[in-house]
Amino acid sequence: MKLKSTLIGACAALALAGTASAQQELSNASRDSYMEAVAGKRIVYIPMSMTTDLVLTWHAFLQRQADELGYTVDVRDPNWSAEAGARALTQAIGEKPDLIVLQNPDVQAYARLIQRAQKAGIKIVQLNMESLSQSDAYVGADWYGVGYTAGEAIAAQCGGGNGASNKVAVVTGVPTAPVDLFQMSGFRQALEDAGSDVEIVSEQSAGYDPSKARAITSSVLQQHSDLCAAFGIWDGQDAGIGAAIKEAGMADQVFLVTSGGGAQTSCDRVEDGSFDMFIEYDARMQGQALNTLVATLLQSDREAGAEKLVYYGPNYIVTPETLNPASCFVVDEGQ
Numbered sequence: 001m002k003l004k005s006t007l008i009g010a011c012a013a014l015a016l017a018g019t020a021s022a023q024q025e026l027s028n029a030s031r032d033s034y035m036e037a038v039a040g041k042r043i044v045y046i047p048m049s050m051t052t053d054l055v056l057t058w059h060a061f062l063q064r065q066a067d068e069l070g071y072t073v074d075v076r077d078p079n080w081s082a083e084a085g086a087r088a089l090t091q092a093i094g095e096k097p098d099l100i101v102l103q104n105p106d107v108q109a110y111a112r113l114i115q116r117a118q119k120a121g122i123k124i125v126q127l128n129m130e131s132l133s134q135s136d137a138y139v140g141a142d143w144y145g146v147g148y149t150a151g152e153a154i155a156a157q158c159g160g161g162n163g164a165s166n167k168v169a170v171v172t173g174v175p176t177a178p179v180d181l182f183q184m185s186g187f188r189q190a191l192e193d194a195g196s197d198v199e200i201v202s203e204q205s206a207g208y209d210p211s212k213a214r215a216i217t218s219s220v221l222q223q224h225s226d227l228c229a230a231f232g233i234w235d236g237q238d239a240g241i242g243a244a245i246k247e248a249g250m251a252d253q254v255f256l257v258t259s260g261g262g263a264q265t266s267c268d269r270v271e272d273g274s275f276d277m278f279i280e281y282d283a284r285m286q287g288q289a290l291n292t293l294v295a296t297l298l299q300s301d302r303e304a305g306a307e308k309l310v311y312y313g314p315n316y317i318v319t320p321e322t323l324n325p326a327s328c329f330v331v332d333e334g335q
Contacts, residue, residue, distance in 0.1 A: 061287030151190025235260030242274030
């Protein structure tokens with residue numbers, strides 16, 4: 001009996017040792033293949049300018065994932081110049097990175113270069129502003145939906161004798177940019193669907209410059225003292241619209257609608273009455289979606305151009321009534 005007990009104890013000890021060894025040697029095959037597929041890959045990031053809260057937020061998300069997974073992000077900043085962006089994209093094509101992430105200044109500027117890149121076997125993610133040329137993926141705002149939501153709100157505010165008048169002013173950024181084209185399409189469709197008598201008395205471009213937006217709006221208010229509403233294309237620019245309306249002492253009369261990625265500065269303007277409605281497409285959510293698409297494309301063996309993935313993030317309405325501490329984020333803390 002003593003010998004039998006000794007043998008049983010020895011077997012048990014060997015079994016426990018084997019289990020511990022197996023646990024130590026066990027690897028996660030899916031994780032290993034994932035890390036191997038993305039490590040060492042190279043991405044070129046070409047935004048419109050590394051000066052906006054949107055671009056800085058997207059880059060923070062992308063760089064954090066790059067650091068975690070072992071790929072690299074090479075930033076090429078055109079600083080608002082479509083020509084500089086085209087040169088950066090042309091140079092990147094010659095360098096043949098694994099992936100290019102780019103933001104289109106307008107629907108035509110990079111269209112042929114996107115096609116050239118894909119023929120060269122380089123995958124492309126278009127970020128928040130689409131070209132006429134489709135690429136492997138797009139992630140960003142639903143611009144048509146943003147414009148439609150703004151149109152519905154302004155139709156309700158100014159149509160049918162509800163406001164000071166039926167007059168609305170529109171301040172666009174760059175008329176050929178996707179943010180402008182698609183927003184205006186949705187905006188006009190919403191007015192039509194509402195059967196609204198709203199009249200667009202001014203539609204001018206400020207080139208994303210808040211000082212120009214301010215000057216345009218001041219002039220419009222002098223010409224149309226009974227203006228009911230203003231619609232701006234981007235919150236960074238539209239701070240100038242809000243400033244002009246407040247300077248004219250017309251904040252209680254003119255209903256201002258704008259949109260943006262959710263930086264705290266825009267919620268501050270909702271709180272102080274500069275913005276009446278802020279349509280938010282959360283830049284943090286876009287950053288997470290961008291990372292998912294990047295990791296997916298880096299793992300995929302499919303050729304460049306073989307996939308046409310699209311992610312339109314949801315839109316959130318921020319007004320003085322819905323504003324809360326979680327509505328926006330501070331850019332250097334929100335990543």
